[in-house]
Amino acid sequence: MLQKTAIYTISISLLIIVGGVWAVDNLNLLPVVASSNAPIYDELFKVLFVIGIILFVGITGLVIYSLIRFRKKPGQFGDGIAIEDNLPLEIFWTAVPAIVVLFVGLYSYDIYERMGGMQSLSTSSHDHHSINSEEKVWGGIGLTSQKLIGESSLPKINVDVTALQFAFLFNYPEGEIVSGELHVPRGHPVTLKMESKDVIHAFWVPEFRLKQDVIPGQPTVINFTPTKNGRYPIICAELCGPYHGGMRSTVVVEEPEEYQEWFKQNSKQPGMEL
Amino acid sequence: MSISLPPANENTSNSLQPTGWLRFISFSLDHKVIGLQYLVCGFLFYLIGGVLAGAIRIELLSPISDFLARDVYNQVLTLHGTIMIFLWIVPVVNGAFGNYLIPFYVGARDMAFPRLNAVAFWMIPPAGLMLITSYFINGAAQSGWTAYPPLSITTPAAGQIVWIVSVLLLGGSSIFGGINFIATILKLRRPGLKLMQLPMYCWAMLGTSILVVLSTPVLAGTLILLSFDIVAHTGFFNPALGGNVIVYQHLFWFYSHPAVYIMVLPAFGLVSEILPVHCRKPLFGYTTMVYSIMGIVVLGLVVWAHHMFTSGTPPWMRLFFTIATSFIAVPTGIKFFNWVATLWGGRISLNSAILFSCGFIVNFVLGGITGVALAQVPFDIHVHDTYFVVAHFHYIVYGGSVFVIFSSIYHWYPKFTGKMLDEKLGIIHFALTFIGFNLCFAPQHWLGLNGMPRRVAEYDPQFTLVNQISSVGALLMAISTLPFLWNILYSFIKGEKAGNNPWQALTPEWLTTSPPPVENWPGEAPLVTKPYGYGANHSNENNPPITQA
Ligand code: HEM
Ligand SMILES: [Cu+2]
Ligand SMILES: [Cu+2]
Numbered sequence: 001m002l003q004k005t006a007i008y009t010i011s012i013s014l015l016i017i018v019g020g021v022w023a024v025d026n027l028n029l030l031p032v033v034a035s036s037n038a039p040i041y042d043e044l045f046k047v048l049f050v051i052g053i054i055l056f057v058g059i060t061g062l063v064i065y066s067l068i069r070f071r072k073k074p075g076q077f078g079d080g081i082a083i084e085d086n087l088p089l090e091i092f093w094t095a096v097p098a099i100v101v102l103f104v105g106l107y108s109y110d111i112y113e114r115m116g117g118m119q120s121l122s123t124s125s126h127d128h129h130s131i132n133s134e135e136k137v138w139g140g141i142g143l144t145s146q147k148l149i150g151e152s153s154l155p156k157i158n159v160d161v162t163a164l165q166f167a168f169l170f171n172y173p174e175g176e177i178v179s180g181e182l183h184v185p186r187g188h189p190v191t192l193k194m195e196s197k198d199v200i201h202a203f204w205v206p207e208f209r210l211k212q213d214v215i216p217g218q219p220t221v222i223n224f225t226p227t228k229n230g231r232y233p234i235i236c237a238e239l240c241g242p243y244h245g246g247m248r249s250t251v252v253v254e255e256p257e258e259y260q261e262w263f264k265q266n267s268k269q270p271g272m273e274l
Numbered sequence: 275m276s277i278s279l280p281p282a283n284e285n286t287s288n289s290l291q292p293t294g295w296l297r298f299i300s301f302s303l304d305h306k307v308i309g310l311q312y313l314v315c316g317f318l319f320y321l322i323g324g325v326l327a328g329a330i331r332i333e334l335l336s337p338i339s340d341f342l343a344r345d346v347y348n349q350v351l352t353l354h355g356t357i358m359i360f361l362w363i364v365p366v367v368n369g370a371f372g373n374y375l376i377p378f379y380v381g382a383r384d385m386a387f388p389r390l391n392a393v394a395f396w397m398i399p400p401a402g403l404m405l406i407t408s409y410f411i412n413g414a415a416q417s418g419w420t421a422y423p424p425l426s427i428t429t430p431a432a433g434q435i436v437w438i439v440s441v442l443l444l445g446g447s448s449i450f451g452g453i454n455f456i457a458t459i460l461k462l463r464r465p466g467l468k469l470m471q472l473p474m475y476c477w478a479m480l481g482t483s484i485l486v487v488l489s490t491p492v493l494a495g496t497l498i499l500l501s502f503d504i505v506a507h508t509g510f511f512n513p514a515l516g517g518n519v520i521v522y523q524h525l526f527w528f529y530s531h532p533a534v535y536i537m538v539l540p541a542f543g544l545v546s547e548i549l550p551v552h553c554r555k556p557l558f559g560y561t562t563m564v565y566s567i568m569g570i571v572v573l574g575l576v577v578w579a580h581h582m583f584t585s586g587t588p589p590w591m592r593l594f595f596t597i598a599t600s601f602i603a604v605p606t607g608i609k610f611f612n613w614v615a616t617l618w619g620g621r622i623s624l625n626s627a628i629l630f631s632c633g634f635i636v637n638f639v640l641g642g643i644t645g646v647a648l649a650q651v652p653f654d655i656h657v658h659d660t661y662f663v664v665a666h667f668h669y670i671v672y673g674g675s676v677f678v679i680f681s682s683i684y685h686w687y688p689k690f691t692g693k694m695l696d697e698k699l700g701i702i703h704f705a706l707t708f709i710g711f712n713l714c715f716a717p718q719h720w721l722g723l724n725g726m727p728r729r730v731a732e733y734d735p736q737f738t739l740v741n742q743i744s745s746v747g748a749l750l751m752a753i754s755t756l757p758f759l760w761n762i763l764y765s766f767i768k769g770e771k772a773g774n775n776p777w778q779a780l781t782p783e784w785l786t787t788s789p790p791p792v793e794n795w796p797g798e799a800p801l802v803t804k805p806y807g808y809g810a811n812h813s814n815e816n817n818p819p820i821t822q823a
Contacts, residue, residue, distance in 0.1 A: 216513040
């Protein structure tokens with residue numbers, strides 16, 4: 001009897017796990033991966049999704065099973081069994097979630113670290129960028145980690161972002177370019193320093209899996225390295241007024257040569273190089 | 275099993291209170307009348323909030339802004355959130371059921387402060403009406419239920435100020451209620467009744483009331499400062515005048531995260547009352563349930579910044595709040611396992627009350643899982659302020675709290691009115707609600723993950739189909755209200771007589787007439803030390819059933 005139950009439990013659990021892994025791999029649950037940050041995010045998503053599916057299907061299954069198996073049949077009277085508690089069982093289902101949660105916490109800390117989230121902001125500041133280390137800036141996740149920067153010897157792109165009702169403006173200090181679209185070369189680390197002119201906005205690119213609020217009176221920073229050419233939406237994700245839903249722009253990820261071309265054409269300082 | 279009832283005596287009322295229908299529109303001091311006032315008033319606001327939700331879902335049928343003017347859309351959104359939280363869920367799970375049940379559960383004739391109790395209720399209708407009429411006069415607030423500055427300072431001031439005043443009144447009402455519950459539970463217990471013998475809903479209300487009393491004043495203070503910024507042009511939160519917008523967010527969420535527990539802990543308590551009765555089993559793990567409620571109260575006070583992972587928060591702070599938030603899942607999980615263990619081996623009557631309670635378990639588990647995911651900074655950074663979060667909290671507040679409110683109405687309606695509700699209509703109501711709810715909100719997880727931000731009237735056309743599916747779900751939810759309303763009204767007039775204790779329940783509210791007399795029991799209050807003492811006459815195939823006397 002006990003053996004049979006154990007076999008059932010194990011095989012059902014395996015089935016759920018396999019189903020969960022299949023679902024996360026085969027259903028289009030997330031948009032395209034277009035930054036060095038996104039695959040790390042998707043790895044975390046996969047783990048959380050599978051753990052979540054196991055828990056959800058498990059508990060739902062138990063509820064439905066109990067409702068059917070222990071339902072009061074016609075002609076039955078009387079009560080259920082008078083069990084009030086079971087200490088070992090209760091310790092078990094306190095300990096297991098605690099361990100799972102601890103695992104999830106440590107794992108997501110590791111992911112956060114790999115995304116560069118724990119880096120102090122001064123290391124992200126750049127010689128000829130407008131951020132100096134005394135200035136108080138608050139950063140988003142995706143501060144390109146030293147490891148990722150180390151891998152690419154390509155020069156870093158710095159852009160100042162201004163958000164206002166209801167648009168983003170991208171200012172390339174090196175070329176005195178002000179653009180309504182963000183152009184970035186594939187493979188180069190990019191640092192955005194953002195500030196709002198009026199209310200709080202948020203800079204979100206789903207394909208980069210990155211978001212950072214853009215705040216009035218408080219500069220914020222976000223870093224990323226685009227990895228896939230294309231045009232992706234920049235979406236304002238913080239309610240900012242009547243046209244909030246229309247506050248969108250585009251980030252264009254292109255080959256470095258194409259980017260150079262765009263930069264030269266728009267630069268007010270002819271001859272400026274990357 | 276038979277329960278001996280004290281003889282009913284209709285003439286024990288010794289107050290000068292009005293009787294009959296008039297009681298319900300009067301300044302009644304009877305906790306049962308006040309409880310029902312909260313319930314009916316809350317339900318009327320729920321219908322209004324539901325119409326607003328319908329307007330939102332109609333706007334979102336198409337990717338362009340075409341149904342409501344843009345600023346009206348934001349007003350509708352703000353009113354919907356504010357009404358559902360402050361005028362429906364908080365007053366009903368706390369005020370309605372708390373007032374009705376807590377005095378019974380502690381063996382008292384009324385709440386500790388009956389006048390304060392009536393005042394607390396009567397603050398709600400004017401606050402709610404003011405909020406809604408602001409729409410027709412100068413336009414309602416349009417900065418969302420979170421009212422983040424500087425948006426709330428720069429949008430039209432009239433609507434925002436009315437919003438602040440009405441939330442202050444509702445918060446005040448909630449604080450009065452909280453003080454009253456704490457005093458009643460701790461001080462009015464019948465002699466001989468120990469704390470650890472109280473029904474679980476008392477513990478839930480004690481925990482909730484502690485949260486209310488600790489955190490609501492912070493919201494009040496914050497909103498008063500915000501109103502100074504709007505009216506007197508001070509600069510607390512206005513960056514143009516040197517203020518700091520992030521400080522507002524910390525203060526706001528210091529209240530509003532506990533607020534989510536103010537909406538759901540009482541629901542946990544109600545489910546703990548309903549399950550044992552219809553499963554004919556003791557509530558599993560009483561002691562761990564009590565500790566987990568108190569664990570949630572303590573942890574719930576130190577997790578607020580998980581709403582601010584993408585604002586200006588330093589890395590160490592993000593990490594602390596990730597860990598604190600994740601750990602809330604442990605005491606919450608204990609409660610869920612205990613409920614499933616309560617079902618296990620029971621003799622379950624598959625009625626509307628139990629179905630809504632089990633629907634709650636299933637929905638809330640999903641909301642809890644997405645909650646733990648959202649607590650992870652690197653995960654949240656992508657889905658914060660998207661439809662994923664909208665899905666998460668609707669699984670919690672609708673799939674959780676609202677399902678429990680319906681379950682509770684099916685369970686206690688016979689006590690409130692002396693009449694039974696129609697079970698067939700109840701099951702239709704459940705099926706429509708459960709399917710409609712999941713159809714409406716499950717797809718929203720995908721919308722958020724794939725790039726649809728929340729609080730928008732227009733969106734990328736690739737999301738049209740999924741939004742339309744969601745709106746169909748919302749339509750089903752609207753339809754599901756009809757059999758419920760009909761059931762409530764028809765059963766009140768023509769329903770089958772319930773008798774005093776149709777469920778053969780053991781908790782003290784059932785040990786009197788239905789509806790109960792003023793002051794609850796004609797004689798002395800019964801001493802119930804085992805509110806979950808079911809299972810005395812367990813029977814199975816080998817053990818022939820003991821039939822009802
Ligand atoms: C396991 C328990 C839970 C966890 C770990 C959790 C976690 C979270 C997190 C991290 C967020 C922020 C998401 C974001 O804005 O990016 C959130 C949002 C929210 N949660 Fe939960 N949650 C839990 C349970 C609850 C409960 C019990 C309620 C209410 C009864 C609730 C209601 C809400 C609401 C209303 C929001 C959105 C607030 C807003 O931005 O308007 N959650 N939750
Ligand atoms: Cu916006
Ligand atoms: Cu929260």
